[in-house]
Amino acid sequence: MGSRTIAKTLKNRILELQRWIGAGLDLLFPIQCAGCGEAETIWCDVCDTSLVRLVEPLCQACGYPLGEPRPCPSCRSRRPELSVRSFARYSGRITQALLHLKYHPDRQLAAAMGAWLEELYVREGWGAEVIVPVPLSKQRAQKRGFNQAGLLADALGSRIDLPVDSSSLLRIEDTRSQVGLDPHERWKNVEHVFKVGSHSLKDMDVLIVDDLFTTGATLSACAVAIRASGARSVTGLTVARA
Numbered sequence: 057m058g059s060r061t062i063a064k065t066l067k068n069r070i071l072e073l074q075r076w077i078g079a080g081l082d083l084l085f086p087i088q089c090a091g092c093g094e095a096e097t098i099w100c101d102v103c104d105t106s107l108v109r110l111v112e113p114l115c116q117a118c119g120y121p122l123g124e125p126r127p128c129p130s131c132r133s134r135r136p137e138l139s140v141r142s143f144a145r146y147s148g149r150i151t152q153a154l155l156h157l158k159y160h161p162d163r164q165l166a167a168a169m170g171a172w173l174e175e176l177y178v179r180e181g182w183g184a185e186v187i188v189p190v191p192l193s194k195q196r197a198q199k200r201g202f203n204q205a206g207l208l209a210d211a212l213g214s215r216i217d218l219p220v221d222s223s224s225l226l227r228i229e230d231t232r233s234q235v236g237l238d239p240h241e242r243w244k245n246v247e248h249v250f251k252v253g254s255h256s257l258k259d260m261d262v263l264i265v266d267d268l269f270t271t272g273a274t275l276s277a278c279a280v281a282i283r284a285s286g287a288r289s290v291t292g293l294t295v296a297r298a
Contacts, residue, residue, distance in 0.1 A: 090156045090165045091149030098164045099153070108145035110297060118272055119297065121145075136272035138264070138279040138290045141180055142297035143172040146268060150296050154204075154267050161202040163211075170211025173265065173293050177216060182291050184263035187213050187220045190278055191250070193230035208295065209265040218263070224256045224285075225278060234270065242273040250278050252285035264292040 088095050091103030110121050115128035119141040122128065144150055157165050177184075189205035197203060206222050213220040229249040234242050262282050264275055269292075279290040 087164065090153035090162065092152075098162075099168045103149045103153075106148050107143075107150060108147060110142055110144060114141070119269070130272075134272075136279075136292075137276040137283075138292050140269055140272060140275055140292040140294065141176045142269050142294045143169075143176055144296050146296040146298040154296060157204045157207065157267065159200070161204075161207060163207060166204070166207035166211045169208055169295050170215055172295060173208065173212045174215040176293050177212070177263070180291075182263065183261055184218060184291065185261045186257065187218050187263045187265055188225050188257070188278075188282065189220070189222055190264060190266040190274060191222070191225050191227045193227045195230045205266045208267060212265060212293070221256060224252050224254050225282060226251055226253050234274065242271045246274050246277040248277075250281040252281055255286065257282055258286035260287050261289045262287045262291075264290060266292070266294045267296070269294040269297040 086095065087098055089097050089100040089103055091106075092100060094100045094102075110119065113122045113125050114120065115122060115131060117139060118128065118130050118136050119139075120128050120130040146154070153165065153169075156162060157169070187209045189203060189209035191197075191205075192200065192203050203222070206220075209220045209222070212218075227249055228251055234245060237245060264278050264282070266275060269275065275292045275294075279292070282290050
């Protein structure tokens with residue numbers, strides 16, 4: 057048995073173990089709405105109605121809601137290095153839901169959000185071949201124990217039948233949190249901190265997935281690294297946009 061086959065088998069077994077652990081956690085902890093706490097539903101109708109969905113006209117680069125066709129104010133200072141679309145505005149109850157997902161490996165919530173991302177993907181008509189979640193640093197991943205972007209990528213991948221590559225794109229520096237930084241500081245903070253550690257994305261159409269778009273700095277830095285590895289195209293989806 058070759059080394060690639062062994063690695064693939066080991067990865068599949070780890071994923072299966074994660075699924076069993078997730079199922080066990082679902083049994084131990086009662087289901088409640090991630091937005092308001094209502095029992096027996098992961099995302100209630102009231103919270104769903106409160107979402108401010110982002111629809112056309114949108115900036116074709118960053119997905120900013122324009123209201124009417126005009127130059128994008130978000131891209132005025134710096135245009136992202138990929139086309140990005142976000143499902144809803146980061147306001148109201150979706151903020152609570154994303155904070156919950158950031159610190160709790162809630163696969164049911166990720167599955168609900170995966171359906172939102174599928175809606176975006178189908179609407180845009182993109183033809184990706186592989187999904188890549190925005191990675192955490194090794195230190196942060198060890199501390200948290202999971203990556204919320206990875207949960208979203210897995211949920212989306214299962215819905216649109218695309219493989220998820222969570223190992224090729226690496227965050228090689230444990231940078232400071234983006235929270236509290238101004239736009240210029242955000243771009244500088246993630247510059248050159250990602251790399252692709254193999255040739256697995258060469259000549260591929262890559263879809264990057266993350267939970268939140270703020271300035272586009274992180275997604276852009278990921279896109280630069282992925283393109284440098286030889287990828288054919290890079291697009292991005294996020295659940296929400298600040």
